[in-house]
Amino acid sequence: MTALGFLYPGHSAEDDYPRIEQLLGSDIRLDVIHTDIGEDAHRVDALLRMGSVERLAAGTEALRLTGAEAVVWACTSGSFVYGWEGAHDQVRSLALAAGMPASSTSFAFVHAVRELDVRRVAVGATYPSDVADLFAQFLRAGGAEVLSVRGSGIITAAEVGTWGEEEVLTLAREADHTDAEAVLLPDTALHTASHLPALEKELGKPVLTANQVTVWEALRLTDRRVNAPVLGSLFTREPIVQA
Template identity: 75%
Template sequence: MTTVGFLYPGYSAEDDYPRLESLLGGDIRLPLVHTDIGEDAHRADALLEMGSAARLAAGAAELRKHGAEAVVWACTSASFVFGWEGAGQQVRELAATAGAPASSTSFAFARAARAIGAERVAVAATYPEDVAAYFAAFLKAAGIEVVSTRGSGIITAAEVGTWGENEVLHLARTGDHPDAQAVLLPDTALHTAAHLPALESAIGKPVLTANQVTAWEGLRLTGRTVGAPRLGQLFAAR
């Protein structure tokens, strides 16, 4: 049995994780602990507080009870907003508190893009444009070329969590770019685990989504490689 623990901010699309667990097979557990988000706002100051060491430490202590072999901060915006170096410090502190290897969704996107051979990507974000720009800058720091960035102007994770398949498909289609080798949807508040086959079929190229890459990153930290065709081309990559 492999156990990967996740710290998830608030309540929006946390039900993606039981779905991911079921699609990954019976010997993988993905326990999730909710962290206090403070103000629900896709705004830099609120995101810096959401991803603060104190908030993550409280959740990490709870995850230790689950025997997690690795821990991932399941939030993109409240990791990339710290910048490449700051996000690195964030996960180092999380690893020390959790007593296990740690990462975050932002680093998961960078590593997942490399795993599928995507050097040029399009970002299709739910966030306001200024917050989406932080993510593009983070990817550029990882050596990934961002050929286009689209923000949707949504302020709260609560609103993002209400989106269904039609909205998710529209986001991916309008955020795609002909030069992009993959499309990235960076919000863990967005339900995507059930839509990955439809997304990749509609776009005709790999689509990386926040909860998908977060699960993949956690498994990577444990050394597990799992084939799961219903979770997109990322889970077919070796």
């Protein structure tokens, strides 16, 4: 049994994790520990507070009790908002506090893009445009060429969590770029685990979504490989990229 830990802010789309656990169909357990979201706002100052070392450290004791072998901060905006170097510092602090390998959803996207061996990507974000642009800057720092960025202007994770398949498909379609080799949908508040086959069929290319890449990143940290095509192209490739 491989136990994977996730620090998830608040309550929006955390039910993606038991769904992904079921779809993996293997001896893998996904344990979600909720952190204090503070102010639910896709605004830079609120996101910086949400991803603070103190808030993340507060969840590590409960995480250790689960027997987790690795932990991922399951929040895209609460990691890339710190910038490339700041996000590295955040992960190092989390690893130290948790006493295990650690990463974040932002780095999961960077590693997943490399895993798919693509460079040119399009971004469809639920965030306001200024926050979406920060994600694009983070991806560029990680070596990706971001061809287009679409922000949806949604302020709260609570609203994002109400979106269904049609809204997710619309976001992906509108975000896609003719020359993009993959489409990225950040925001772990967005339900996507059940929509991955439909997304990739609709766009005809790999689609990376926040909760999907977060789980993949935790598997990468523990050197696990699971073939699960129902979770998209990312879960059908070899080998796992190294950090």
